Amino acid sequence: MKTRETKPVIFLFTFPLQGHLNPNFQLANILFNRGFSITVIHTEFNSPNTSDFPHFTFVSIPDGLSESEANYTDVIDLLHVLNSKCVAPFGDCLKRLLSEEPTSACVIVDALWYFTYDLTEKFGIPRIINRTVNLSAFVAFSKFHVLREKGYLSLQESHADSPVPELPCLRMKDLPWFQTEDPRSGDKLQRGVMKSLKSSSGIVFNVIEDLETEQLKESLKAFPVPMFCIGPFHRRVAASSNSLLTQDMTCLSWLDKQEPRSVIYASLGSIASIDESEFLEIAWGLRNSEQPFLWVVRPGSIKGTEWIEILPKGFIESLEGKGKIVKWAPQIEVLAHRATGGFLTHCGWNSTIESICEAVPMICKPSFGDQRVNARYISDVWKIGLHLENKTERLVIENAVRTLLTSSQGEEIRKRIMPMKETAEKCLKLGGSSYRNLESLIAYILSF
Incomplete structure (x- = not known):
């Protein structure tokens, strides 16, 4: 068995989307801190800022994306193009690295790189997958073929509020849905990811086992491979910037001037887009709530x-300093700030677990994929937030903000999220579930 002194090398193949880069680099830092050398393989598209991680070795591979492909609005199409065009470059890169690194232990890949299972098997190196969803969404995705066969996916509008027999916590409108013009493209992605997961040497999750015990049991039945729940990742490592967008740090000094737990933070993630009418409804809902708000509006x-030029004339002035709109924010720091009292979110898993860790209740506006599952768990299972139920209307948003920040119902929600924060802290300590699972993961990697 290799010992830590030999500095075994882990090859990490990151996926070039913001919501995947964050947990991939967090995992890399966790493993580096435990004695592994990290070689990051990345595409030229959305390549990371290597100067942020001087302790890693970086290897870039050509992805062959044309300008039009790199600007695809259909994210699922982009995933398939990347999985097609990176086969040969990744294979050549891995072959070279293996010849240069005799102490290489394994490859860790993002789950969206579904093509990699053939190549890692060919070269005889173990492949561990970093799955960037929680276990509740993972279970829902694992039943995707059954949901499709039974016609549930076509009932998401006509029978939106009907329960899903196979997933009793969810309604038809909560089922994972891929934002793509061609449903077959989503099916292809799901088949590729499922095949890749089942043939892997193990799966790592940025989750807290204690919050999803039953879902872990169900996942292990569907995928008989080792699973390691070692979250929350971001609480294990020092904050580091791997943002593809420039973070506006002035929002922190603006928060310093606000009252404790008075601000609603609004951010709909790094991919989702909304139309003009939705944008204006959110704007007026935040404005009319009369609560201070920090709103991230991503360019494009x-x-x-391009940005917020469609806001009515005089809108910004009417806020009288009670609202601040930025292009991107240091989210972990914002959620940890004493002034932040609620989070209007798309319910991506990174945002959800970061919010839980700071005991910040949520208002749920999910778009696609696992976000819908997360939102239902937040509102109906864990009861730590409110769900807009697809109603992007100013009065609905205004009422949700006021309820969360100023009502007794909001206070009850805040009380329910506090024990989850405590669980997130305890699981990392000696004897905690994530502590034990990380030890198991390290021993497992060293046994290869």
């Missing part, structure tokens, strides 16, 4: 506009 996220 409003269809047909």
Whole structure:
């Protein structure tokens, strides 16, 4: 068995989307801190800032994306193009690295790189997958073929509020849905990811086992491979910037001037887009709530506009300093700030677990994929937030913000999220579930 002194090398193949880069680099830092050398393989598209991680070795591979492909609005199409065009470059890179690194232990790949199972098997190196969803969504995705066969996916509008027999916590409108113009493209992605997962040497999750015990049992039945729940990743390592967008740090000094737990933080993630009418409804809902708000509006996220130029004349002035709109924010620091009292979120898993760790209740506006599952768990299972139920209307948003920040119902929600924060802290300590699972993961990697 290799010992830590030999500095075994882990090859990490990151996926070039913001919501995947964050947990991939967090995992890399966790393993580096435990004595592994990390070689990061990345595409030229959305390549990371290597100067942020001087302790890693970086290897870039050509992805062959044309300008039009790199700007695809259909993210699922982009995933398939990347999985097609990176086969040969990744294979050549891995072959070379294996010849240069005799102490290589394994390859860790993001789950969206579904093509990699053939190559790692060919070269005889173990492949561990970093799955960037929680276990509840993982179970839902694992039943995707059954949901499709039974016609449930076509009932998401006509029978939106009907329960899903196979997933009793969910309604038809909560089922994982891929934002793509061609449903067959989503099916292809799901088949590729499932095949890759089942043939892997193990799966790592940025989750807290204690919060999803039954879902872990169900996952192990569907996927008889070792699973390691070692989250929350971001609480194990020092904050580091791997943002593809420039973070506006002035929002922290603005928060310093606000009252404790008075601010609603609004951010709909790094991929989702909304139309002009939704944007304006959110704007007026936040404005009319009369609560201070910090709103992240990603450039290009409003269809047909560059940024916030469609706001009515005088809107910003009417806020009188009670609202701040930025292009991107240091989210972990914002959620940890004493002034932040609620989070209007798309319910991506990174955002959800970061919010839980700071005991910040949520208002759920999910778009696609696992976000819908997460939102239902937040509102109906864990009861730590409110669900907009697809109603992007100013009065609904205004009422949700006021309820969360100023009502007794909001206070009850806050009380329910506190024990989850405590669980997130305890699981990392000696004897905690994530502590034990990380030890198991390290021993497992060293046994290869």
